[in-house]
Amino acid sequence: MTETHVPIVENILSANDRLAEQNRTVFDEAGILAINIMASPGAGKTSVILQTVQALSPQLRIGVVEGDTTAVTIDADKVKQAGIPAVQINTGGSCHLDASMLREALSQLPLEHLDLLIVENVGNLVCPAAFKLGTHANVLISSVPEGDDKPYKYPRIYRGIDVFILNKMDLLPYLEFNMDYFSKGVEILNPQSPILPISCRTGAGVHLWLEWIARRVQVQQSRLAAHGSIS
């Protein structure tokens, strides 16, 4: 099984990488910053997206792609109710988004009229790490009740992350969560990437994330303007 299986997986991954590069070109030509949000189920991906949309849509034009394993549109509906263009990718039971799925979703979004595209990956701390999407930044949302040992247990997805959101900080008083142990695990894998402690429920710390993402959009737009990509 291994002999026939492994080369096929390698072919799929390298085909995916090529499509991811094409997606990146699409984003750059449209003047968009695209981010890939990953997390365990229930860590708060959709809540962070909703807070982002509500706070920043007056100043930024935002689009959202929701990755789900089924046709259930719980998350996409919430985003659409906030008045934001949203497309759902139904992975058909598959455990991650890939570059080809994202490319198909992009055709249904008004890319030329967006500044920021937020991609919500499937809730999973394993598989999404293996598939590049072509986005400019990887965001990982951890949550306090998941426990402080997750960077040590799921190192592959904790690596190559540009910014960490640590959500559900309001539950800290009720749990044993060693912040130093968690932070050390993150820093070993990503010495440069900040950890932003927030609570979507109380709103505490959310401004840290809003500042981070607004600054990244600005940097992206300056970069593209310098290269003459934005008409």
Place this chain on the structure above:
Amino acid sequence: MTETHVPIVENILSANDRLAEQNRTVFDEAGILAINIMASPGAGKTSVILQTVQALSPQLRIGVVEGDTTAVTIDADKVKQAGIPAVQINTGGSCHLDASMLREALSQLPLEHLDLLIVENVGNLVCPAAFKLGTHANVLISSVPEGDDKPYKYPRIYRGIDVFILNKMDLLPYLEFNMDYFSKGVEILNPQSPILPISCRTGAGVHLWLEWIARRVQVQQSRLAAHGSIS
């Protein structure tokens, strides 16, 4: 890609099913009840296992197989410290256990001297659902902070479960979690399976689970004795 890919996946799954049947035979011949514990990362799989081992090891001989995506032995070490035979399967980054991995682990356990084998699957609400292991019962641990919508969003893994543990009930006062909505989602997929609300942290409700699992071991041993499988 689809044309060449799908038959290979089907072959892998049917080969896995055959190995799962062989594992089942091994369990039955050894007079063991084997259970497959699945959950999202951080829902409390290892905590439930530790509570089970501590409470029941005076009356039951228990072994544990820990599935992890890396060689980090955080969970297996905790179980071993409780004086219980434990084997870790390092899936090498793979997102689930399969029957072949479990078979290899079984060779390292004193099966003839066990009553209950607990298999802790990889923390993931998608992939483990697709791979039978040959165990007698599927246990899904949900946790209150994950949110009440998980049965609707991950229906594949919520289907075919024999008992649901709803952990971290002590956090209920601090969260919006609609128990009726959660229970309804579970019941649509599994009309017969109980939901056991517990808190590993406070110990509340854990006796419900201990009673369930002790009874299942008893039923299995009576069934095997009636068939003359236990020497």
